[in-house]
Amino acid sequence: xxxxxxxxxxxxxxxxxxxxxxxxxxxxxxxxxxxxxxxxxxxxxxxxxxxxxxxxxxxxxxxxxxxxxxxxxxxxxxxxxxxxxxxxxxxxxxx
Numbered sequence: 001x002x003x004x005x006x007x008x009x010x011x012x013x014x015x016x017x018x019x020x021x022x023x024x025x026x027x028x029x030x031x032x033x034x035x036x037x038x039x040x041x042x043x044x045x046x047x048x049x050x051x052x053x054x055x056x057x058x059x060x061x062x063x064x065x066x067x068x069x070x071x072x073x074x075x076x077x078x079x080x081x082x083x084x085x086x087x088x089x090x091x092x093x094x095x
Contacts, residue, residue: 035088036073038063041095044077044086054094058083 036042036057044053055077061068071085 036060036091036093040093042073042075042091043094045090045092054078055083057091060088 038057038059040057042055042057044055055075057073058076059074061072064074068085071087073086073088073091074083075086075091076083
């Protein structure tokens with residue numbers, strides 16, 4: 001099912017806002033995902049995710065051909081069948 005034109009416009013605007021924030025804060029191209037890389041085993045460290053939640057990094061935002069709405073890192077968590085986008089700041093590499 002195709003997203004509506006309004007939904008596509010919202011996504012584009014969110015992506016532009018994200019890029020603007022990166023530019024305003026002088027992020028380098030790699031700064032948002034240099035903490036983790038595809039293939040890393042990671043543990044969730046954010047307070048709302050709890051510790052002891054482990055997953056495998058599937059992709060980072062610059063390795064996909066579509067815009068990422070939330071998070072910088074695509075993680076397949078143990079016990080789940082689908083990866084989710086997570087902020088790399090809330091992940092700690094364990095391997």
